[in-house]
Amino acid sequence: MKRPTIKDIAAAAGVSKGAVSLALNGRSGVSESTRSRVLGVASSLGYRPSVTARALSSASADAVGLVLVRPPRALGDEAFFFQLIAGMQSEMSCALLLQVVSSREEEIELYQRWWAEHRVDGVFLVDLLVSDPRIELMPSLGLPAVVVGGAGHHGELASVWADDYAAMTSVVEHLKALGHRRIARVAGLASLLHTVRRDSAFASSVVDGVVVAGDYTAESGARATRELLGMAEPPTAIVYDNDVMAVAGAEVAAELGVAVPSELSIVAWDDSVLCQHGRLTALSRDTFAFGARAARALVAVIGGASPTDVEDVLPELVVRGSSGPAPVG
Amino acid sequence: MKRPTIKDIAAAAGVSKGAVSLALNGRSGVSESTRSRVLGVASSLGYRPSVTARALSSASADAVGLVLVRPPRALGDEAFFFQLIAGMQSEMSCALLLQVVSSREEEIELYQRWWAEHRVDGVFLVDLLVSDPRIELMPSLGLPAVVVGGAGHHGELASVWADDYAAMTSVVEHLKALGHRRIARVAGLASLLHTVRRDSAFASSVVDGVVVAGDYTAESGARATRELLGMAEPPTAIVYDNDVMAVAGAEVAAELGVAVPSELSIVAWDDSVLCQHGRLTALSRDTFAFGARAARALVAVIGGASPTDVEDVLPELVVRGSSGPAPVG
DNA sequence: AGCCGGAGATAAACCGGTTTAGCTAGGGTC
DNA sequence: GACCCTAGCTAAACCGGTTTATCTCCGGCT
Numbered sequence: 001m002k003r004p005t006i007k008d009i010a011a012a013a014g015v016s017k018g019a020v021s022l023a024l025n026g027r028s029g030v031s032e033s034t035r036s037r038v039l040g041v042a043s044s045l046g047y048r049p050s051v052t053a054r055a056l057s058s059a060s061a062d063a064v065g066l067v068l069v070r071p072p073r074a075l076g077d078e079a080f081f082f083q084l085i086a087g088m089q090s091e092m093s094c095a096l097l098l099q100v101v102s103s104r105e106e107e108i109e110l111y112q113r114w115w116a117e118h119r120v121d122g123v124f125l126v127d128l129l130v131s132d133p134r135i136e137l138m139p140s141l142g143l144p145a146v147v148v149g150g151a152g153h154h155g156e157l158a159s160v161w162a163d164d165y166a167a168m169t170s171v172v173e174h175l176k177a178l179g180h181r182r183i184a185r186v187a188g189l190a191s192l193l194h195t196v197r198r199d200s201a202f203a204s205s206v207v208d209g210v211v212v213a214g215d216y217t218a219e220s221g222a223r224a225t226r227e228l229l230g231m232a233e234p235p236t237a238i239v240y241d242n243d244v245m246a247v248a249g250a251e252v253a254a255e256l257g258v259a260v261p262s263e264l265s266i267v268a269w270d271d272s273v274l275c276q277h278g279r280l281t282a283l284s285r286d287t288f289a290f291g292a293r294a295a296r297a298l299v300a301v302i303g304g305a306s307p308t309d310v311e312d313v314l315p316e317l318v319v320r321g322s323s324g325p326a327p328v329g
Numbered sequence: 330m331k332r333p334t335i336k337d338i339a340a341a342a343g344v345s346k347g348a349v350s351l352a353l354n355g356r357s358g359v360s361e362s363t364r365s366r367v368l369g370v371a372s373s374l375g376y377r378p379s380v381t382a383r384a385l386s387s388a389s390a391d392a393v394g395l396v397l398v399r400p401p402r403a404l405g406d407e408a409f410f411f412q413l414i415a416g417m418q419s420e421m422s423c424a425l426l427l428q429v430v431s432s433r434e435e436e437i438e439l440y441q442r443w444w445a446e447h448r449v450d451g452v453f454l455v456d457l458l459v460s461d462p463r464i465e466l467m468p469s470l471g472l473p474a475v476v477v478g479g480a481g482h483h484g485e486l487a488s489v490w491a492d493d494y495a496a497m498t499s500v501v502e503h504l505k506a507l508g509h510r511r512i513a514r515v516a517g518l519a520s521l522l523h524t525v526r527r528d529s530a531f532a533s534s535v536v537d538g539v540v541v542a543g544d545y546t547a548e549s550g551a552r553a554t555r556e557l558l559g560m561a562e563p564p565t566a567i568v569y570d571n572d573v574m575a576v577a578g579a580e581v582a583a584e585l586g587v588a589v590p591s592e593l594s595i596v597a598w599d600d601s602v603l604c605q606h607g608r609l610t611a612l613s614r615d616t617f618a619f620g621a622r623a624a625r626a627l628v629a630v631i632g633g634a635s636p637t638d639v640e641d642v643l644p645e646l647v648v649r650g651s652s653g654p655a656p657v658g
Numbered sequence: 659a660g661c662c663g664g665a666g667a668t669a670a671a672c673c674g675g676t677t678t679a680g681c682t683a684g685g686g687t688c
Numbered sequence: 689g690a691c692c693c694t695a696g697c698t699a700a701a702c703c704g705g706t707t708t709a710t711c712t713c714c715g716g717c718t
Contacts, residue, residue: 005673006676007674018699049675052448053673053674056385057703058703077601079408083405090401095427098425099418099424119381273547273603274603277580277607346668346669346704348666350705350707378704382673382705383704385674
């Protein structure tokens with residue numbers, strides 16, 4: 001009942017272990033006749049190579065890694081990551097080694113361990129920090145990596161990204177065209193690189209724009225919205241850094257009797273079922289395709305391709321019911 | 330720059346490889362003085378055992394597996410699975426090996442391979458089928474497994490579950506108490522065990538209940554709803570098998586000018602941000618906690634505990650704006 | 659004194675592959 | 689015929705651990 005090993009095949013085919021290895025991997029050193037005989041025996045025995053054993057002698061681990069640094073409880077609501085993961089899977093034939101940790105130190109430790117133990121062939125890097133130690137680390141380890149969602153070029157690493165700067169500008173232009181002047185922004189975590197990009201794009205296209213920090217949870221979105229709407233001169237439009245906060249914001253507006261979109265326009269970053277149903281104007285990114293593209297890039301890098309930057313298509317603003325002309329006066 | 334191996338420690342401490350192994354694993358066979366010396370050397374060298382190598386000689390693989398059989402594209406919208414995964418992670422110190430495949434055959438093949446190669450220490454089984462081959466397979470392989478979300482006892486396997494039958498009954502009772510008589514149901518995949526459970530609970534508490542099949546996607550929810558509302562005597566209440574279909578159904582109702590809840594009551598299975606915001610009455614399960622419980626159970630089974638059934642708390646019906654008294658007449 | 663037992667350590671086999679060094683036989687060259 | 693080269697294969701080392709068999713030394717018992 002035990003699964004056959006390379007030794008069993010060697011015995012059955014009457015050759016040595018080494019010859020079997022060469023034959024199975026399509027390498028030279030064995031004759032065609034021997035090769036086909038070995039392949040025949042292998043398939044008739046239902047042989048499957050052990051990735052574990054193979055990884056031990058420095059070959060493929062048949063898995064790629066992804067570490068998420070988030071409080072697990074909040075993570076479950078973020079459709080973004082699951083969409084991303086689903087997209088990655090669609091383009092990979094190997095498994096994804098996933099772990100959620102609570103600190104950046106653990107994350108780095110984990111990447112090092114996984115690589116040292118050949119548990120992964122490469123990794124995805126998400127949630128890039130402003131000055132991210134991982135960017136230096138990966139090349140020094142020799143660990144194939146792809147930066148997902150960073151903005152632009154990152155050291156020697158391949159990267160798949162969307163232009164957050166241009167996207168934010170397009171959102172603001174949309175709102176300005178509708179007559180909005182007092183535009184606010186509920187940002188994501190300040191330590192993340194894309195938050196900074198969006199901040200700077202926002203700052204340079206909006207005069208006197210108010211920015212309130214959030215952390216992607218519904219609670220923070222609600223709190224920020226309450227703060228903004230309670231101001232002496234409340235904004236007439238708010239741009240949120242993710243869908244969960246935007247939806248929470250819309251609810252707070254409804255609670256306070258602020259009509260959307262006639263009194264307040266709302267725009268969400270990251271489209272999702274949530275926005276579709278909430279009829280929220282959203283910046284749609286096709287996260288699934290984004291994940292698929294990241295996976296293709298990683299597969300290429302693992303295969304030895306020289307790292308390239310793949311810019312994803314510019315996110316598209318899907319205008320729904322939550323954004324409209326600014327109130328007069 | 331290479332990470333230290335057990336051999337390096339042996340050399341540095343002046344003992345044999347075997348002694349180091351014994352010392353590090355807290356097993357008898359070495360003196361206390363030797364043990365502490367070895368531990369000292371190990372920590373000063375920053376030693377980390379290689380899981381890969383360890384797995385090769387039949388020990389822990391430091392990972393558990395989860396295979397999902399779904400079209401990847403649809404998967405991304407199902408918050409349920411991501412909540413579940415997040416919950417699992419919160420209770421596990423090891424990594425999760427995740428792969429999405431497109432057929433049951435591949436799934437089984439994958440489980441066998443992972444186990445044969447010691448890539449995982451145990452697996453979660455989700456989406457249980459009516460007569461599921463995996464239930465026989467796991468014990469015969471000796472692969473520790475926990476059934477997640479099946480209903481009740483499954484052969485020799487440990488299982489974490491919620492009582493779908495009782496839950497469905499409570500939903501129907503809620504609707505009946507509101508005066509509803511023509512109650513319909515938009516079911517999930519007919520091949521899944523919990524669909525059958527809910528079907529039978531539904532059938533036995535509703536007279537002449539109409540059931541339309543869906544597949545958890547928004548499209549199928551919309552289609553089913555259109556079909557139901559187009560009937561000669563349309564139902565006054567619809568119970569959906571997940572949140573995505575329920576939300577889609579609510580939208581179709583709005584489109585057709587059917588008022589919710591005055592003309593039509595809607596109840597969703599699986600609460601989520603989506604339901605919260607859509608103000609849908611939903612059967613809330615705390616999927617995160619469910620995943621955490623499943624992880625605890627799997628850890629216990631891997632640790633050698635005898636498999637037990639853990640019944641999850643009965644899902645709670647959260648009544649929001651989408652369900653109300655049946656229209657008179 | 660002689661025997662037994664156990665603690666403490668080591669060497670070596672093993673897990674399932676890959677890889678390298680080395681051996682053999684056959685063909686070509688001068 | 690002596691020499692060299694190469695294709696084709698084998699044996700063995702190696703990856704980094706675990707586990708088993710074995711060996712030594714020391715103390716206690718009769």
